[in-house]
Amino acid sequence: MSAIGELEPVRGEPVFRPLSAEDEEQQPAEIESLCMNCYCNGVTRLLLTKIPFFKEIIVSSFTCSSCAWSNTEIQSAGRIQEQGVRYTLMVTTRQDMNRExxxxxxxxxxxxxxxxxxxxxxxxxxxTTIEGIIDRAVAGLEQDQPVRRAADKDVAGKIDAFIGKLKQLKEVGSSFTFIIDDPSGNSFVENPCAPQKDEALVVTHYRRTAQQNALLGLEAEETDENPADTVDDLRNEVLQFNTNCPECNAPANTNMKLVQIPHFKEVIIMATNCEACGHRTNESETCSVEIPELEFELGMGALGGKFTTLEGLLKDIRDLVMKNPFTLGDSSTPSRMEKLQQFGRKVYQIMEGHMEAHIILDDPAGNSYLQNVYAPEEDPELTVEHYERSFAQNEELGLNDMKTEDYETVPTCEP
Incomplete structure (x- = not known):
């Protein structure tokens, strides 16, 4: 009971604390557990924490004093994201092997x-790191090699040769591609160049297929409601449903309202206010943000949808970069900390009007909007450009495989 009690949050304190070596109060809870190797009692340590761009995780580590067997794993404590994510990294240096x-x-x-x-x-x-993933794969292949050598020497020899190739990758004698594809959207590859864009790393968000949804245990809900009636209802009321805070995972309420924005279109605003940690958020996740003067670019989906002011957008960008736990504590370097602090100061100067900068919103879905304060006249400080989407942008939006014309009508049989 004491171990379970340690996992219970103090009122007003977040359940999942940021991962930091400087947090002395962030101690794992210990639970006596059965060892599945020797069936003696061992100890499982649970740590509830959160890391950047991955939300909350549960880190569990088991050790057995009787047989010295150990096991470490993580589990996502957050919700499955709206879209899947694919990280494609071109590994060219030994430092790339140390990416989180x-x-x-x-x-x-x-x-x-x-x-x-x-x-x-x-x-x-x-x-782990990229090197850790390779080491884990090597260990898994080597585990059954003695049995393979006794049963089939040819197969064992081929696997030995492949293990040698995996080990050579760690020396980065030549570049190679490392891809993480996660339909749940909860995996992550570190960008050591943050807040600048990482030229070696491509992050792609995509819509899950029906097969991937089934793999994750998700199922589309069927409804008999008339869509037009639903829209009329949304125009006239604020809907509220229960959810969990994306920061501390405490129970919270999300409000949803259909709003007509002048000179733009109708949008659905979703706002969450957490009473436990004070976190507030309001939900076009397809828009990227660029600030050329700061050499800063934020990909689509990183901040989520926003209904806010330009100052609020800059504040969210500054918080996202400055509160990155990978740059805090033992994970940080003096040069990286100075780089991030300088970035934060420049963003603050832009917010205060002491520094001029261009804010570029690029939304291939056409669902983002920046207010024209001179409307209906043209804004001399605002440029709006409409363009044809590229094949890659249509691919990310799931439009290349979408058929919208030349359908054949299937005849129905009359009784």
Missing amino acids: VVKTDCATARIPELDFEIPAFSQKGAL
Whole structure:
């Protein structure tokens, strides 16, 4: 009971605290558990924490004093995201092998150059590095090699050769591609260049297929309601439903309202206010933000949808970058900290009007909007550009495979 009690939050305190070596109060809870190797009692340590761009996780570590067996894994404590995510990294230096990686159990890891793949649900989730993922794969392949050598020397020899190729990757003698594909949207690959764009890393958000939804245990709900009636209802009332805070995971309420924005269109605003930690958020997740003067670019989906002011958007960007736990505590370097602090000061100067900068919102879905204070006249400080989407943008939005014309009408049989 004492271990469970340690997991219970103090009123007003977040359940999941940021991952930081400077937080002395962030201690794991210890629970006596059965060892599945020797069936003696061991100890499981649970740590409830959160890391950037991954929300909340539960880190569990088991050790057995009788047989010295140990096991470490992570589990996502947050909700499945609206879209899947794919990280594609071109590994070119030894430093790339040290990038932090969050790989959930439903994510697939691939190295195309070796035709190597770690399938989904074949491993437990892990908070590791790229080198750690390769070491884990090598250890898994080497584990049964003695049995293979006794049963089939040819197969064992081929696996030995492949293990040698995996080990050579760690020396980065030549570049290779590392891909994490997670339909739950909860995996992550570190960007050491933050807040600047990482040219070696491509982050792609995509719509899950029906097969991926089934794999995650998701099922579309059927409804017989008339869509037109639903829209009319949304125009006239604020809907409220229960959810969990994306920051501390405490129970919270989300309000939803259909609003007509002048000179734009109708949008659905979703706002969450957490009484436990004070976090507030309001939900076009397809828009990227760029500030050329700061060499800053934020990809689509990183901040989520926003209904806010330009000052509020800059504040959210500053908080997202400055509160990145990968740059705090033992994970930080003096040069990186100075770089981030300088970025934060420049964003503050822009917010206060002491520094001029261009704010570029690029939304391939056409669902973002920046107010024209001179409407209906033209705003001399605002440029609005409409463009044809590229094939890659249509692919991210799931439009390339969408058929909207030349359908054949299927005749129905009359009774």
